[in-house]
Amino acid sequence: MKQSALSKLGHRSEAPPISWLMEVTLSRPQLISLAAGFTDNESLPVSDARDLLNDLLRTRKTGQAALQYGTTAGDPVLRELTAQDFRLLDGVLDNDKAYHADRMIITNGSQQMLYMVTEALCDEGDIVLVEDPTYFVYIGILQSHGLRGRGVKMQEDGLNLEHLEKTLESLKKSGEIKRVKMLYLVSYYQNPTGLTTSFEKKAAALKLLRKYEKAAGHPIYLLEDAAYRELRFKGGDVKSALAAKGFGNRVIYAGTYSKPFATGTRVGFGILPDPVYTAVVRIKGNHDFGTSNLLQQLLVKAISSGKYEEHLTTLQRRYAKKAKGMLAAMKQFFPSEVQWWEPQGGLYYYARLPKALKTGAKSKLFQKALARDVLYVPGELCYANDPTRRKPENEMRLSFGGGTEQNIHIGIERLGGVLREMLGK
Ligand SMILES: Cc1ncc(COP(=O)(O)O)c(C=O)c1O
Incomplete structure (x- = not known):
């Protein structure tokens, strides 16, 4: 039997880049990932969730309804x-x-x-x-x-x-x-x-x-x-x-x-x-x-x-701090040709490099960054396959969501080093 039984959708579905990025992250514990869209680990509401679940499962009536x-x-x-x-x-x-x-x-x-x-x-x-x-x-x-x-x-x-x-x-x-x-x-x-x-x-x-x-x-x-x-x-x-x-x-x-x-x-x-x-x-x-x-x-x-609102306020403060830290590190370590927009929320900076610097997974830049244990999302993954235009190849997404402030600083320093090297600086 030579024919696959997969449906059109089964055939068409490609491995999502997210799975590959996660695999790279998990296979190298020393890696600083500025790629994965993870949220802040430290502030996850563990004790709140424990209390709330306890409360939920305290009586048979609410417990049964929840289960x-x-x-x-x-x-x-x-x-x-x-x-x-x-x-x-x-x-x-x-x-x-x-x-x-x-x-x-x-x-x-x-x-x-x-x-x-x-x-x-x-x-x-x-x-x-x-x-x-x-x-x-x-x-x-x-x-x-x-x-x-x-x-x-x-x-x-x-x-x-x-x-x-x-x-x-x-x-x-x-x-x-x-x-x-x-x-x-x-x-x-x-x-x-x-x-x-x-x-x-x-x-x-x-x-x-x-x-x-x-x-x-x-x-x-x-x-x-x-x-x-x-x-x-x-x-x-x-x-x-x-x-x-x-x-x-x-x-x-x-x-x-x-x-x-x-x-x-x-x-x-x-x-x-x-x-x-x-x-x-x-x-x-x-x-x-x-x-x-x-x-x-x-x-x-x-x-x-009210725990949700309380937690959200904590999170907003944490992300504000991390975004500030990433910005300061980019200003300190990135070559002056690199441009980015300043977000008012969320988890990301998006950097545009000089045109000659390709950022794709097979690029020299990406491989060098990986060798220095820092990962980013190549911008080209974020462009739909639209035949009416070329995908830019010189962009990268940098997330401040998952890393600690220290890791963000080190990650940007490493990436800045690679960028300077690539630009012959
Ligand atoms: C733009 C956007 N939409 C939707 C989602 C899906 O998030 P969730 O399914 O956790 O709500 C994500 C997750 O990263 C996202 O970045």
Whole structure:
């Protein structure tokens, strides 16, 4: 038998770069990884989680409820608490229908939300507009489903609207607009660039998408991935796209508790308009018919006891410190030609090197860095396979999430050494 039994999806799915980066990290304990998107290990809320779980399992009644299956859409109390919090963040009234708990689903990390929404909306050959660069794990979802990513340029204040319009116009001209299903936007302290797209820009993007719906023959959604929204350490919060008046039926919002509380819990959530909501709940029914009830109950306890908010404040302070430390080290050790944007939250700096310096996994630079026990994410992994442009090869993502302040300093010093050497300095 020569033929493989794998499905098209089975065949297409490539090894996600994240797995490879994790393997390299784990196989070299001395390595300082500025690559993996791990969160701060020291501050993980171990004793809070222990107390809250103890409390949860103290009586038979609450214990049994937590250890039993739940519903597919998620625990009603957690959905309501999440909706309340979200309304507060966006400054809307309690009776605003767009933010109703009935439109909410609790998922296994926001990653599952992204996967299911893409499954619910896209068929092979369809197009998703993505930021250039974007979250590289999402590129894997596109690739394995045979979807096409079209890159929209980024600028200092987020998405480049002129380029979005140009892209939509050229897709209309080529007749491919019919295949465009959504714009995927990592709008807060973006992974990988750290950039934030303003509320005004999100509202303008929604208007543009609507303008092309007639030619598309169907709605074009904005999938707002707000994974880092709560990890803000500078500036004010930015309203979500859901707050754009008149567009509540075009915005799909993906949020998470894993970054602001504990990554290991992997509890995420989504707010979706119908008919996408119904389709996603049905897909989740087939995937796993519900997120871990125990972990959802843990979050209910954490939120209602105030522990969640307390922990978040600690986290924001820690990331602010680490970001400051990384910035100081880059200023001290990187050659002056290296450029970066300063994020107001999240976990990343994104560095652009002189054009001649390639950063890919096979590059001299990457190999030299590895030999000095420091790892980064090559920027080219964060660009969708869009045949209309070349992927930049001289960029790198640097995370201050997982490392200690000391390790971040040493890691940047080592990387700076390699960069200077490569530039003959
Ligand atoms: C932009 C972005 N979205 C979504 C996720 C998924 O996170 P989780 O599934 O833990 O909520 C991540 C994780 O790194 C991310 O960086």
